[in-house]
Amino acid sequence: MEGPEYLQAQAEAPRAVTVASKVTVTSTLEYVQAQAEALPHKPGVYIMRNAGGEVIYVGKAVDLRSRVRSYLQPSAWENPKVRAIVAELADLQFIVADSELEALILEANLIKEHRPRYNVRLKDDKWYPYIKITLDEPFPRVLITRRMERDGSRYFGPFTSSASVRQTLDLLRKSFPYLSCSREITGRDTRACLYYEIKLCLGPCIGAVTQEEYRAMIKGLVRFLEGHSNEVIADLEARMREAAERLEFERAASLRDQLQAVRHVVSQQKIISPVGGDQDVIAFARGNGDACVQVFFIRGGKLLGQEYFILEGAKDEDEREVMAAFLKQFYDEAAYVPEEILLPEQIEESLIIEQWLRSKRGAKVTLHVPRRGQKRELVNMAAENAAEMLAALRAQWQADAHKHEQALTELRDALQLAAPPVRIECYDVSTTQGAETVGSMVVFVHAVPRKSEYRRFVVRDVEGQDDYAALREVLRRRFRRWQTATSEELLGVRDIKGWAKLPDLLVVDGGRGQVGVAYEVLQEFDLQGRIPVIGLAKQQEEVFLPGRTAPIVLPRGSQPLLLLQHLRDEAHRFAITHHRTRRRRAGVASQLDSIPGVGPARRAALLRAFGSIEAIRAASVEQLAAVPGIPLGVARAIKENL
Numbered sequence: 318m319e320g321p322e323y324l325q326a327q328a329e330a331p332r333a334v335t336v337a338s339k340v341t342v343t344s345t346l347e348y349v350q351a352q353a354e355a356l357p358h359k360p361g362v363y364i365m366r367n368a369g370g371e372v373i374y375v376g377k378a379v380d381l382r383s384r385v386r387s388y389l390q391p392s393a394w395e396n397p398k399v400r401a402i403v404a405e406l407a408d409l410q411f412i413v414a415d416s417e418l419e420a421l422i423l424e425a426n427l428i429k430e431h432r433p434r435y436n437v438r439l440k441d442d443k444w445y446p447y448i449k450i451t452l453d454e455p456f457p458r459v460l461i462t463r464r465m466e467r468d469g470s471r472y473f474g475p476f477t478s479s480a481s482v483r484q485t486l487d488l489l490r491k492s493f494p495y496l497s498c499s500r501e502i503t504g505r506d507t508r509a510c511l512y513y514e515i516k517l518c519l520g521p522c523i524g525a526v527t528q529e530e531y532r533a534m535i536k537g538l539v540r541f542l543e544g545h546s547n548e549v550i551a552d553l554e555a556r557m558r559e560a561a562e563r564l565e566f567e568r569a570a571s572l573r574d575q576l577q578a579v580r581h582v583v584s585q586q587k588i589i590s591p592v593g594g595d596q597d598v599i600a601f602a603r604g605n606g607d608a609c610v611q612v613f614f615i616r617g618g619k620l621l622g623q624e625y626f627i628l629e630g631a632k633d634e635d636e637r638e639v640m641a642a643f644l645k646q647f648y649d650e651a652a653y654v655p656e657e658i659l660l661p662e663q664i665e666e667s668l669i670i671e672q673w674l675r676s677k678r679g680a681k682v683t684l685h686v687p688r689r690g691q692k693r694e695l696v697n698m699a700a701e702n703a704a705e706m707l708a709a710l711r712a713q714w715q716a717d718a719h720k721h722e723q724a725l726t727e728l729r730d731a732l733q734l735a736a737p738p739v740r741i742e743c744y745d746v747s748t749t750q751g752a753e754t755v756g757s758m759v760v761f762v763h764a765v766p767r768k769s770e771y772r773r774f775v776v777r778d779v780e781g782q783d784d785y786a787a788l789r790e791v792l793r794r795r796f797r798r799w800q801t802a803t804s805e806e807l808l809g810v811r812d813i814k815g816w817a818k819l820p821d822l823l824v825v826d827g828g829r830g831q832v833g834v835a836y837e838v839l840q841e842f843d844l845q846g847r848i849p850v851i852g853l854a855k856q857q858e859e860v861f862l863p864g865r866t867a868p869i870v871l872p873r874g875s876q877p878l879l880l881l882q883h884l885r886d887e888a889h890r891f892a893i894t895h896h897r898t899r900r901r902r903a904g905v906a907s908q909l910d911s912i913p914g915v916g917p918a919r920r921a922a923l924l925r926a927f928g929s930i931e932a933i934r935a936a937s938v939e940q941l942a943a944v945p946g947i948p949l950g951v952a953r954a955i956k957e958n959l
Contacts, residue, residue: 345407350389352409356382362423364410365402365433372431374402377424381411398633402435417669418676425645437608437634437642440627445475446482447652450539455528456502456521457535459486459495465652472652473542477624485622492579493538494518496531516574534575541579543653544595544616550579594618595655598692600700601639602707606632609710610643611703613695616655623699625706637664644670644684654678660686661696721764724876728822731869731877732862734849738822739763743884744795744835745826746776746787747892754779756791757892760820764880770818771891785834788825792838800842820848826885828854828868829861836863853885912958914951922946923955934959 345368356363361381365374378384387393394400414420428436449462453469461482465472476482494517496502498510504524512518519526519534526534533556537549553576560569598613608631613623626647631639641664648654654677664670667684674682687693725737741761748754756774760767774794779786795816802817823839825831832852839845852861858878859868871878915923926944927933933941933955941952 346389346403349406349409353382353385353389356385356409356411357413358382359413360415360417360420361411361413362420362427364412364427365406366408366410367405368407370408372427372433373405374433374435375424375427375431377414377417377420379417379420381413385409396633398435418672421645421666421669421673425649428646429649433630435630437628437630437639439643439646440629445477445650446479447472447474447476448482448486448542450535452535452539456496456531458497458499459490459535459538460497461486465650471539474652475624475650477626489538489541490517492575493534493541494575495535495538496521544619544621546579546617546619550576553579594657596657596659596695597655598659598695598699599640599643600661600696600703601628601636601643602700602704603628603631603639604707605711607707607711608639609703609707610647611699611706612647613699614655615695623702625703627710637662640664641666641670645673648674648677654682656681657683657685659692659696660684661700662686718763720876721880724764724880727875728877728880731871732822732849732851732860734822736821738820738849740818740820741822741824741884742820743824743826743888744788744791745885745888745892746784746791747889748776748782748784748787754782754787755892756787757888758791758795759884759888759891761880761884766887773891784827785830788827788831789834789838792835793841796838796842796844819844823848823850824881824884824888825850825852826855826888827852828859832861832863851881853881855885858882912951913954914948915955919946919951930959 358380360377360379362375362377363381363385364372365376367373376384388399388403388406394403412423414423428438432438444463446461446463447465449460450471450473451457451460451469452471461479462472474482476485494512496518497512500506500522502521504521506522509520509523509525510518513520513523513525519531521528521531533552537552540546541549553572557569557572557576560566560572594615595617596613596615598615599610601608601610603609608628610626610628611623612626614621626643628639628643634642640660640662644658644664654674656678658674663686664684671682671684674684685692687696722737725739728734729737739762741764743759743761744756746754746756754776756776758772758774760770772795774791776787776790778790798816799819823835825835829852832850835850835852836845839848839850850863853859854861854868857868857870858873859870860881861868871881922944923933923941927936938949938952938956941947941955942949947955
């Protein structure tokens with residue numbers, strides 16, 4: 318494996334080279350300077366870590382030594398961001414690339430993996446929703462997903478809001494009545510679902526349409542999402558006339574209704590250019606460390622939609638660097654790259670980014686900075702929208718912060734705490750009759766989920782279904798980690814995982830019994846006087862405290878109760894998701910392990926190749942035997958047993 322493919326594989330599990338220096342140094346800065354002098358004059362990626370080993374910045378360079386040395390010049394420290402990076406910098410690593418393009422790909426992958434806090438990065442980029450059309454299926458379905466895969470499906474997005482995606486699909490479904498269910502389509506079902514009755518599905522399950530007719534409708538949906546609405550309208554008109562000529566009046570009427578719905582949607586689209594063409598128009602606004610990027614999606618000369626994206630780490634960063642960072646991260650995940658991207662100003666990396674985008678699109682891509690005319694007006698309009706959106710978001714954030722602080726203050730008063738609980742940890746246990754028992758720990762800081770500090774626990778020392786014992790094991794392991802982390806901190810080792818932070822309030826999902834278990838564990842670690850503990854019981858939503866017979870009943874709909882319910886529900890969701898995953902894996906493992914000749918290694922190879930037990934069951938003997946490590950005899954045994 319060579320070139321970009323090799324570098325992408327490296328980025329998934331990067332083994333960066335630590336710069337070793339034979340120079341004796343007397344300070345961290347001198348050590349880093351010695352490392353910088355040892356860097357090669359080659360293109361690549363440099364990785365900066367702090368004393369705790371945390372990646373704080375990732376960058377690419379045409380000349381690694383020159384680029385990294387520039388950070389260590391006192392003149393560069395006038396930039397607050399550079400000064401902050403150098404103040405924390407304790408170690409350097411690097412990965413050499415064959416070209417600047419390969420370095421760009423590797424840099425993007427490493428930023429996505431490590432999310433260094435000094436890099437400009439898309440906020441919550443892992444969670445953006447996409448529209449997915451399963452074109453590899455005989456009767457394609459239309460779904461919402463948060464993950465793009467190379468599975469033969471067609472994706473559109475990313476979008477910043479699930480609500481906006483659902484609204485878009487609800488509107489389109491009137492024009493293109495697509496499938497969304499997971500039933501097997503045979504055309505022989507005796508009864509269709511409600512969607513068919515309300516004309517939001519063509520009913521292939523009962524044979525109301527043929528596969529050819531259904532896929533023609535899906536093709537129209539794809540072309541419409543691509544911006545080719547005129548083609549879709551022309552095709553619908555032709556099919557409607559053809560059906561009428563064949564005296565298929567019911568079919569013609571259905572196509573007529575679909576045509577009217579499409580025309581209604583098209584009438585709401587704003588025509589930008591009569592010439593046509595596909596463009597993305599990008600501009601951003603920022604203030605007080607926040608940055609908002611606005612993207613207009615123009616397809617076939619029509620404005621199909623717009624999305625905004627929030628950037629983190631943009632404070633004290635040059636505007637051109639902010640725009641370059643956004644382009645690299647957004648188009649790394651985008652389902653489509655247009656032929657032209659309009660920007661507010663030129664960026665230094667434009668040529669290499671154009672080259673990278675060309676490789677993704679498979680055709681020429683131009684980054685253009687218009688100076689006048691309609692295109693410049695579009696860029697200015699995007700900038701105005703970005704500024705208005707940022708102002709609205711900041712007002713919302715301030716209102717939410719006030720509401721959160723109010724909830725914490727009221728919770729302090731209700732529980733008679735010494736101070737508002739800034740950090741709250743909530744725990745839950747999930748099991749099915751004692752099998753695959755797991756625990757969850759979720760963390761809220763200032764009443765906001767901090768998902769980077771969520772933790773899962775696999776309960777190992779409890780046999781059968783014993784929720785109290787499982788909770789006790791989870792809490793003991795959590796506070797043993799606290800003991801270890803604090804002792805390591807005394808030795809000067811930074812607590813990377815966050816275990817050294819104690820909660821201001823500990824919440825358990827349950828009533829008096831669970832609270833008693835939690836209090837006993839706190840006593841074991843001599844923390845009963847430092848950490849208040851409560852339980853929230855599901856039935857009556859009552860709050861239980863240790864040593865108190867009567868629970869506290871918070872007013873329905875009050876901010877403190879809503880906060881505790883959010884905590885409890887999040888802990889439950891996090892636990893049960895992990896439990897279901899383990900239970901599913903255990904089921905797959907048990908089915909495969911019962912087949913003669915299949916052990917852990919071959920089971921893993923099969924799951925890597927096919928992804929699920931259903932896909933393995935559907936595979937032919939030849940396909941099974943094509944998996945590395947699966948002989949023909951074992952493939953036949955798998956087919957016979959499954």
